[in-house]
Amino acid sequence: MNSVRFSTHELNKSRQLELWRSWYDGSFEVMAPDASDRGFAGESEVWTLNGMALISVSAPTLRAIRPKSLIRRDPTDHWVITIGQATTGLMLENDQVSLPAGVPFVLSMADSFVSQRDQDSRLQLCIARDKYSAISPGLDAARGRSISTPLGGMLAEYIRLLERELPSLPDEDAHNLPQAIAAMVAACITPSNDGMTAAREQMGATLKDKARRCILQNVRSHRLGADMLCRELGMSRSSLYRLLESEGGVAQYIQRLRLLESLAQLSDPSNRKPIAVIADELGLIDPSSFSRAFRRQFGISPTDAREAAQAGLAPSIAQTRQDAWNGIGGLLSRL
Numbered sequence: 148m149n150s151v152r153f154s155t156h157e158l159n160k161s162r163q164l165e166l167w168r169s170w171y172d173g174s175f176e177v178m179a180p181d182a183s184d185r186g187f188a189g190e191s192e193v194w195t196l197n198g199m200a201l202i203s204v205s206a207p208t209l210r211a212i213r214p215k216s217l218i219r220r221d222p223t224d225h226w227v228i229t230i231g232q233a234t235t236g237l238m239l240e241n242d243q244v245s246l247p248a249g250v251p252f253v254l255s256m257a258d259s260f261v262s263q264r265d266q267d268s269r270l271q272l273c274i275a276r277d278k279y280s281a282i283s284p285g286l287d288a289a290r291g292r293s294i295s296t297p298l299g300g301m302l303a304e305y306i307r308l309l310e311r312e313l314p315s316l317p318d319e320d321a322h323n324l325p326q327a328i329a330a331m332v333a334a335c336i337t338p339s340n341d342g343m344t345a346a347r348e349q350m351g352a353t354l355k356d357k358a359r360r361c362i363l364q365n366v367r368s369h370r371l372g373a374d375m376l377c378r379e380l381g382m383s384r385s386s387l388y389r390l391l392e393s394e395g396g397v398a399q400y401i402q403r404l405r406l407l408e409s410l411a412q413l414s415d416p417s418n419r420k421p422i423a424v425i426a427d428e429l430g431l432i433d434p435s436s437f438s439r440a441f442r443r444q445f446g447i448s449p450t451d452a453r454e455a456a457q458a459g460l461a462p463s464i465a466q467t468r469q470d471a472w473n474g475i476g477g478l479l480s481r482l
Contacts, residue, residue, distance in 0.1 A: 160186025
C-alpha cells in the first residue's frame with residue numbers, strides 16, 4: 148500500500164520550520180521555540196484509507212494550535228486518536244490536562260485546542276465523522292481525554308500493528324479494512340456486547356501479533372514457553388491457549404517459529420555452525436526429533452536445506468515463512 152512522505156531533514160535549517168508549517172497549513176498553527184537555533188527536522192508519513200488515515204509523525208518540540216478562527220475557515224471535524232512517545236500537554240477551552248506517553252487519546256478537529264509536547268514520534272489515526280457516524284457517540288464522549296484502560300492499551304497495540312502491516316498490504320485488500328478499524332475503535336472506546344463481538348477478530352489478531360513478536364524476541368531462550376508468554380502478555384494460561392488454539396497450541400506455535408529460525412540459519416551460506424548446535428541454541432535439543440519436525444514443516448531435511456544453500460539453491464525463505472505463518476503473515480488483509 149502506498150503512502151505519502153514529507154520530510155524537512157534535507158532542507159536548510161532556516162527553512163525547515165517554514166516548510167513544516169506549510170505542510171500543516173489549514174489544520175494547525177505550529178510554533179517551535181527551538182527552531183531558530185536548531186532548525187526543525189521532522190518527517191511525516193500518511194497512509195490513506197476510505198474515510199481514514201494513519202499518520203506517523205516524528206518532530207522536535209512544538210506547540211500545535213487549532214484556534215476558532217481556523218475552524219471557521221476549515222470546518223473539518225474528524226476525530227484524531229493519537230499515541231505519543233512523550234507526554235502531551237493539552238489545553239482545551241475549559242480544561243487543561245496532561246496526557247501520558249503510550250496511552251491513546253482522542254481529539255476532535257471541531258474543537259479549539261492547544262497541544263504541546265517535547266521531541267516525539269507518534270501515531271495518529273484520523274477518522275472522518277461523516278463516514279463513520281455510527282461510532283460518533285463514543286468518540287465524542289472520549290474526546291479530550293486519554294483511554295487509560297486495558298482496552299485502551301489494546302487499541303494502542305492495534306494501531307501500532309496497522310503501522311507495521313499497512314506498507315505491505317495490497318491495495319485490493321485495503322477496501323474493507325476501515326470497517327474493521329471502526330469496529331475495533333468502537334469496542335475499545337465504548338465497549339458493549341455488540342461492539343466486542345464485532346471486534347473480537349481484530350483484538351485476537353492484535354494479541355497474536357504481540358505473542359509472535361514476543362516469541363521471536365526470545366526464540367533462543369530455553370525458558371520460552373507458556374509461563375513466559377503469560378507474563379509478557381499479561382494473560383492467563385487459559386486465555387493464551389484459547390488465543391493460539393487455531394495455531395495448534397502454544398508449544399506447536401513456538402516450535403514452528405523456532406523451525407523457521409533454524410531454516411533461516413541453515414539457508415545462510417555464511418553460517419558454519421553444526422546443525423546440532425543450531426538446534427540446541429533454539430531449544431530444539433534432540434537431533435532426531437528436530438530432523439523429523441523440520442522435514443514435516445518444510446519437506447526437506449536440515450542437511451538438504453544446508454546443502455541447497457551452499458549450492459545456491461536455498462528454498463524461498465519468504466514463501467516458506469508465509470506458508471508457515473498461515474493466518475498471521477497476512478493479518479490485516481483478513482480483518
